Amino acid sequence: MDIPLALPTISDEMVSEVERVLRNEFFLRGETVAAFEESFAEYVGTDEAVAVSSGTDALHLSLEALGVGPGDAVVTTPATFISTANAIVATGAEPVFVDVDLDTYTIDTEQLETVVDRRDDVAAILPVHLYGYPVDIDAVRSVAGDVPVLSDACQAHGATLRGERVGSIADVATFSFYPSKNMTVAGDGGMVTTDDPNVADMVRSLRDVGRGEGNYEHPRIGYTARMDTMNAAVGKGQLRHxxxxxxxxxxxxxxxxxxxxxxxxxxxxxxxxxxxxxxxxxxxxxxxxxxxxxxxxxxxxxxxxxxxxxxxxxxxxxxxxxxxxxxxxxxxxxxxxxxxxxxxxxxxxxxxxxxxxxxxxxxx
Ligand SMILES: Cc1ncc(COP(=O)(O)O)c(C=O)c1O
The missing domain is CATH 3.90.1150.10 (Aspartate Aminotransferase, domain 1)
Structure with missing residues (x-):
């Protein structure tokens, strides 16, 4: 026996779709990127989905789009992949950790409440749906007050809480398409989902060099964090399965x-x-x-x-x-x-x- 821990599935149909977009669409910003975003938003149940170059970028850009920056604190769990915290540090904010509840592998909401009550610099709460197990976002929200909740759903494609997909129940959610995940884009890739059009538009600008309306208008500092069209073609095919x-x-x-x-x-x-x-x-x-x-x-x-x-x-x-x-x-x-x-x-x-x-x- 030789049983691998994880194994992505790539079908002939996905390979053909990659060839089609390679020959017919722009490598970046192709129509297939928009089509993948639309189908992902529909699947998750949000108004908006924005494709980016990794789950880490999805977290980083979402935090910036929520206005998080130097001087802010973002609360998360130390029981996660390091990217969750790295994305906080990338904004210039400080990560504040709350221990994990080992019954659920998610953030301990009682301790979270204490931290949120004690500090006045918390700009976002970042729970993680670790291993695909859905965090009770309603419980997080009940202690969050006005603080936005960004959920790290990088491991939770398709998970649901009380009938709703995890990408739709926080203010913003992020997904990773790293090859071992429940679905991949055959490379690095990520997605931000939200009902907030301002957050979605800001992530669209931040992923694209801080671009504004016009081609060489750059009202802000941004990054090169777009999803490639060929990756989107794979993702669109994967989502169907x-x-x-x-x-x-x-x-x-x-x-x-x-x-x-x-x-x-x-x-x-x-x-x-x-x-x-x-x-x-x-x-x-x-x-x-x-x-x-x-x-x-x-x-x-x-x-x-x-x-x-x-x-x-x-x-x-x-x-x-x-x-x-x-x-x-x-x-x-x-x-x-x-x-x-x-x-x-x-x-x-x-x-x-x-x-x-x-x-x-x-x-x-
Ligand atoms: C919980 C969690 N957060 C963030 C990330 C970062 O995603 P990526 O590897 O696509 O940057 C991952 C992916 O491995 C993850 O598992």
């Missing part, structure tokens, strides 16, 4: 949960319950014996991953900002214990069973 692929991910998650419940000290991912649908970007278990389990699975031909081995506040650039071990104990425990099992729609039932048996074998 997203729901089917996510359904397969759900089936795999159910099979893992049924097969792994109650063994050793293994902690399984939170059950999304009735009112949420996880996008199951990753199926992440926790155990005190994480490294030994990972070696055991590697020897059995099962690729696993650690998302992530260091909480953001303990990476050097954040330590340099004064964060120290012990500051966020739950996130630190999370980083020591998490292990991601293979998760992608091409997994066969036989492969899933093999993964289950291999994990059980370790604890036997």
């Amino acid at each position: 997203l729901d089917d692929w996510n359904e397969r991910r759900r089936d795999v998650a159910t099979a893992y949960t049924d097969g792994l419940d109650g063994i050793g000290d293994l902690v399984l991912p939170p059950d999304p319950g009735e009112d949420r649908e996880s996008a199951w970007y990753l199926y992440v278990v926790r155990t005190a014996d994480r490294d030994a389990l990972q070696s055991h699975l590697e020897a059995a031909g099962v690729e696993t991953g650690i998302h992530y081995s260091t909480p953001v506040h303990l990476h050097p650039p954040y330590r340099d900002r004064g964060f120290e071990p012990g500051a966020f104990p739950e996130a630190e425990r999370w980083a020591e214990e998490v292990l991601s099992l293979p998760m992608h729609p091409q997994l066969t039932d036989q492969e899933v069973e093999y993964v289950v048996e291999s994990v059980r074998g370790f604890f036997a």
